[in-house]
Amino acid sequence: MTDKAKLARQFIQAIPHAKALGLDLTHIAEGEAVITMPYNADLVGDPRTGVIHGGAVSAMMDTCCGAAVMSHPAAPGGTATIDLRIDYMRAATPGQAITTRATCYHITRNVAFVRAVATDDDTDRPVATAAGSFTVEGR
Amino acid sequence: MTRKRPEPMQVVKQRRDAALNALVSGVPYIRFLNITFDRRGDELTGVLNFDDKLIGNPFLPAIHGGVTAAFLEVTAVITLSWAHLFERIESGDLAPEDILRDESIRFPKTIDFTIDYLRSGLPRDAYARAYISRAGRRYASVRVEAWQDHHDKLYAQGSGHFLMPQDPSPER
Numbered sequence: 625m626t627d628k629a630k631l632a633r634q635f636i637q638a639i640p641h642a643k644a645l646g647l648d649l650t651h652i653a654e655g656e657a658v659i660t661m662p663y664n665a666d667l668v669g670d671p672r673t674g675v676i677h678g679g680a681v682s683a684m685m686d687t688c689c690g691a692a693v694m695s696h697p698a699a700p701g702g703t704a705t706i707d708l709r710i711d712y713m714r715a716a717t718p719g720q721a722i723t724t725r726a727t728c729y730h731i732t733r734n735v736a737f738v739r740a741v742a743t744d745d746d747t748d749r750p751v752a753t754a755a756g757s758f759t760v761e762g763r
Numbered sequence: 764m765t766r767k768r769p770e771p772m773q774v775v776k777q778r779r780d781a782a783l784n785a786l787v788s789g790v791p792y793i794r795f796l797n798i799t800f801d802r803r804g805d806e807l808t809g810v811l812n813f814d815d816k817l818i819g820n821p822f823l824p825a826i827h828g829g830v831t832a833a834f835l836e837v838t839a840v841i842t843l844s845w846a847h848l849f850e851r852i853e854s855g856d857l858a859p860e861d862i863l864r865d866e867s868i869r870f871p872k873t874i875d876f877t878i879d880y881l882r883s884g885l886p887r888d889a890y891a892r893a894y895i896s897r898a899g900r901r902y903a904s905v906r907v908e909a910w911q912d913h914h915d916k917l918y919a920q921g922s923g924h925f926l927m928p929q930d931p932s933p934e935r
């Protein structure tokens with residue numbers, strides 16, 4: 625693991641809200657990050673169906689996108705979200721973990737552009753996709 | 764011809780507050796973030812009650828961007844659901860305790876949601892209000908703004924599209 629990836633991983637693990645959601649960063653390198661959020665009854669949006677609330681999916685995707693930016697070889701340090709758009713394709717299956725893969729596909733001196741896809745166990749049918757722009761902060 | 768006497772204030776307040784409480788407190792994720800709603804007539808203001816677990820950047824510190832996204836989305840969905848159910852609550856057709864129990868009561872589903880982060884969220888309470896730009900039979904368009912100290916200095920704004928629950932045969 626490169627130093628930058630190690631730093632980003634430590635940073636993600638130090639985020640109180642990432643801890644509250646139980647986020648697990650399983651891969652981070654070269655502008656790509658993968659985060660898994662285990663199923664948790666506290667994050668349910670409709671108690672009758674047990675489906676995870678879209679807001680929790682947004683929070684995970686935002687974290688994953690930020691991690692992808694920080695791990696990009698051209699990113700000198702931290703980042704903050706400028707704008708994030710989430711499209712919800714379907715309800716996540718109750719009881720299953722949700723995994724987001726984010727890619728920082730372009731970066732300039734000031735702005736990083738990121739895409740992300742979230743899936744549950746059925747990896748062929750996305751639960752949600754995201755597209756965002758992020759700041760590029762100095763060290 | 765005599766006009767029907769207006770209901771006593773307490774009856775009106777009790778009914779509306781019970782309905783709003785049923786709509787909000789039954790959702791685990793809203794409790795998890797500790798979002799509450801202030802009501803003035805039919806106007807709702809979402810309140811994100813600050814807690815350390817909402818922090819995203821511990822060095823600043825600042826509220827997590829994902830929490831802000833979720834706060835705006837929750838405010839949009841609750842405001843839209845409230846507007847959608849309000850007439851039925853007022854007429855007595857829908858009892859507050861049935862809102863989360865009745866299988867035929869469905870909530871609007873988010874199709875997409877976009878958030879602009881205007882300022883970093885300070886480690887204190889935040890407020891949000893949603894404006895329904897259009898609520899059609901199938902789709903609704905909602906705009907949300909969030910602030911902390913000054914309402915005219917928004918820290919985030921959002922907009923989204925929602926699929927309205929389909930009556931009378933609700934999808935499952």
